[in-house]
Amino acid sequence: MPFRFVHTADIHLDSPLRSLALRNSELAELIGGSTRQALVAIVDLCLEEQVDALVIAGDLYDGDQTSMKTARFLASQLQRLHEAGIAVYVIRGNHDALSRITQELVLPPSVKIFGARAEVVESAGKGLSVAMHGMSFSKPQAPDGLLPRYKSPVPDAVNIGIMHTSLAGAPGHDVYAPCNVADLHAAGFDYWALGHIHQRTHHQGARTVIMPGMPQGRDINEAGAKTVSLVTIADDRSIAVEERLTSVAQFERVSVHLGGVVEWRDAAAAIEAALLAQRERTASPHLVARLRLTGETALAWKIRRDIDLMQAEAEQRSERIGNTWIEKLEVEVQPPAATRGTTADPVSELRQLMRDDILGRSDFRDEISDMVRDLLADLPPESRNFAGDDQAGFDRFIDGLLARGTEDISARMSAAERDDS
Template identity: 60%
Template sequence: MAFRFVHTADIHLDSPLRSLALRNLELAELVGDASRQAFISIVDLCLEERVDALVIAGDLYDGDQTSMKTARFVATQIGRLHQAGIRVFKIRGNHDALSRISKQLVFPDSVTVFGGRAQSVLQTSGGLDVVFHGLSFTHSRAPESLLPKYPTARGGAVNIGIMHTSLAGSPGHDVYAPCSVADLHSHGFDYWALGHIHVRQVYPGARATVVMPGIPQGRDINEAGEKSTTLVTIRDDGAVEIEERLTSVVQFERLSVDLTGTIEWPQVVTRVRVALEQLRSHVRSRHALARVDLTGASPLSWQLIRDRDLLLAEAQQVAGQLGDTWIEKLDLDVVSPGTETVEDTADPIFELAASMRGDAASEAFRAEARAFIQKTVAELPAEGRDFAGKSEAELDIFLDRALARGIDQVTARLKAGASS
């Protein structure tokens, strides 16, 4: 008889909203509850597939959570698994190490929460011996590899290692218990259930299968796309098979709409509608949450910039008509077709725009703007400090874009006032 389990990680229950665009209360509530709904989907999958176990490879929580509502929620979901006879094997990740709830909750005996020293737990199913090896970290930092602390593989059994690790490093993730995939393959285990990196990664090998399942529910536009968990089947001969199963309830997506050639407002709305319809048809998650980027050359560019709030309302109405579709943010990168005419360059508004561009290009102005941005970044909480980039080069790109859009906004509003 095969042994089956679901492998997940990085659920980040009650993770704070990080998008400043989520000012819509209904939308904020939807996104804020999505991680819980994804966890419910994972438990539902365990029950529907009648698996033997659920493996949580770290970061069930998102940090120093004190909410008893969260505790009750977790207890209820674990209780559903316990009643069905499904074991739970869980390690604490770097975020769990900060959570007081993770240390206070008392689970039923069907749940194994691995401690700060490596432990091995034997499960027998239909004559097949499966050993789970796990190790939690008690602090939020783990600068050294944890692999040497794991035991050697137990002979005559299928060996499964559970580890929270950044592997060799990944953009956007702190270094945490670093190790190489090659080292994991050579350790002697049959399957490595990893956590920490939020992008799904699978590393098959001759001896072992190494899986980073990714975050089961994206939290903002930087975690766009479908999110999933992994269903693992271990055959009687020890062969390991994996299946990816969708878990995301809300799916963030970037949507680019080219407005080149549009000359009337209804044409713009139509192109947005068509793009949203196409997006909705491809999104398998229940809710689609789009960041819409309008690009191209159109004589409507100044009107679009001036009346961006009206265009956003139009896009939101279209999304609402499609059902379970939302606009997270509307970005404009639209320009006027061709070059300015002689009359345009003689226009005092365009003269002012040219003057602003000249000031924005001066090193003195840019140095002052950089200092302002850096001061702002330093005053933000850690999770919001990357909005202007993670390096000097990325900061310069952000600054160029912000200045260009600012000049366009001012020019558009002045032109609107002059023509009224």
């Protein structure tokens, strides 16, 4: 009979809220509990599919957690698997190495947590002999590759390697246990269950090498539907991998083009239409949308000035759609070119002054850049992508930030001037 298991990683159980935009208390509650719900979905899948094992390739926790509520919740879910005769194989990732719960929690005997030295656990499956290879992080940092420390494949067995690694590196991720994908394919293992990079990837080659991504996104930088791998190894040792949805809330960027729109109600209707279209494409139960308003419209000044009212309009329509939430509005609309002020217009003169005499000053730009760098330093590595992946990208981000600030100020002044006229 085949050997079947679920492969996941980077659950980051009870990860704290990471988006300052989640001011809606109901949305904050939904996202705050989403990693727990994802773990429940994973356990439910294991039970429904009657798999032989669950493999967790690191970062089950989210750092230096001490909450015994988290510990009790995790123990209760693993107990469900234990009672069903499903084994659990866990390696510790860089976040797990920080967690006190990792060291103190007593888990069911069917749970194997690999130590800091490479280990092999052999078991006789339903007709297949299976060897699980694993190795945990003992410290939050792992600058050296771990593959040379793994034991050799067990002859005549299905060999499954579990590793937490940044591979050759990925944007937004620090280097952890670097490894070459080609070396994994050449190592003689049938399946590599990887973890650490939050984007799902199937690394094609002679063997099956899967980075499953995370089962639940936590902010807009972890957008899209999130899944785990359901793996079936047949008697002839052929391997089939299926993606199974686990995310409860799905972050998505939604673009709304308002070019030519002149009425407020039409802008709100365009937002609703864009949300409806994205809702239909969203696989997860909940959609969390970041709206990006673009185009040339006579409403540009009013939208920038009354962004809070437009946010309320969007939230009202998201409630009407159901299971749809607004995380944030990004305003990039512009007034029609024909209606933009001339240099005789005092607001236009102020805009030009800000661009030339203030934003153009190197000391002002350096000060803003330093503020952004300080903010990035306080964020986890995987949440820093928004400011660019290199110096050129960072410079473009700063340019855009300063330009939008100028437009926001002049838009509010122009809108106020028009309302008074």
